[in-house]
Amino acid sequence: MHIKKFKKLLILLLALLVLGGCTGNMTGGKTESSKKIFTIVTSFYPMYVSTINVTRGIASVRVINMTKPQTGCLHDYQLTPQDLVTLESADAFVVNGAGMEAFLNDVISRQKNLKIIEASRGITLLRDPSGEYNPHVWVSITDAIAQVRNIAGQLSAVNAANAKEYESNANIYIAKLEALKTKMHASLAHIKTRDIITFHEAFPYFAQEFNLHIAAVIERDPGTAPTMKELAAIIDMVNNSKVKVLFAEPQYSPSAARTIAAETGAKIYSLDPAVQANTEGNAYNEYLNVMEANLISLKEALA
Secondary structure (H helix, E strand, O other): OHHHHHHHHHHHHHHHHHHHHHHHHHHHOOOHHHOOOEEEEEOOHHHHHHHHHHOOOOOOEEEEEOOOOOOOOOOOOOOOHHHHHHHHOOOEEEEOOOOOOOOHHHHHHHOOOOEEEEOOOOOOOOEOOOOOEOOOHHHOHHHHHHHHHHHHHHHHHHOHHHHHHHHHHHHHHHHHHHHHHHHHHHHHOOOOOOEEEEOOOOOHHHHHHOOOEEEEEOOOOOOOOOOHHHHHHHHHHHHOOOOOEEEEOOOOOOHHHHHHHHHHOOEEEEOOOOOOOOOOOOHHHHHHHHHHHHHHHHHHHHO
C-alpha cells in the first residue's frame, strides 16, 4: 500500500517538474516577445528621420516623434501635456541641440533619468546677425552626416545591446548621404551666380556647404512678416544688384516673396529645409528626397 502511494507521489512530482519546465520556457525566460522595448523619442521631424534610419530593423527599439510631422522648426515651441506624457515613457530623447529646443532645460529638470542624445554635439556652429547660434545644422549634408554619427554613437553608449546594429545602420545611411553630397557638389560646381535671397535663417549651413552667398533674408523670425521698412530695403537691394532669385519655403506663406518679385522682376523658387513630412509612407528617404528636389531648384534658378 505504501509502495503504491509512493509511486503515485513520484509520478505527481515528475509531472509538476515537466509542467514547470514547459511554462518556464514560455514565460520565465527572455523570449523575443518579453524583451524590454527601448523607447526613443525625437524632438522634431529631422531628428526623427535620422533616428529611424539609425534604428532601422531593430525589433527591440521603438521611435516616436514628439511633435507632429507638420510642426516644422521648433521656434518658440511650448511643451504640451501630451508631450510630457510621451517623454515619461522614453528611455532616450534625441534632440538637435544648438538652441533649437528652447524647452530642453525644462525636460531635463522634469525627467532626471532621461538620456539626452544631442545630435549637434561637436559641430562648429554659425551665428545669426543677432549673435545667437544658428541651430539649423542638419540642412548641411556634411553636418547631417555628423548628426547621424552622433545619434548612433550616443545611442550605443546608453543602449549597448543594440550598438552593432546602430553602427551598421548609420554606416548604410551615411553612404547614401555621402553619395548625394558628392552629386550635389558636382552639379553646383559651375553655376553662374551664387547670390540668393532666402525666406528665413534656415540656410546658412547649406550656403556654406555649397559656397552660396545669402544676400538677404526675407523673414528673420519665421512666421513674422517683414516690416515695410525691411521689405523696402530688400526691394532696393534686389533692384540695385544682380540678385534675381528668391527662395521661398514650402512651410510658410510666400506673400512677402511675391511682393518683392512683383517690384523687382525676380523669380521665386523653392528651398526646403526638410523639417516636415512630404513623402507618404517613406520617411526613411525623406531627407534624401528633399535635398534632391533642392538641387533641381538650385540648378534651375542659378544656371
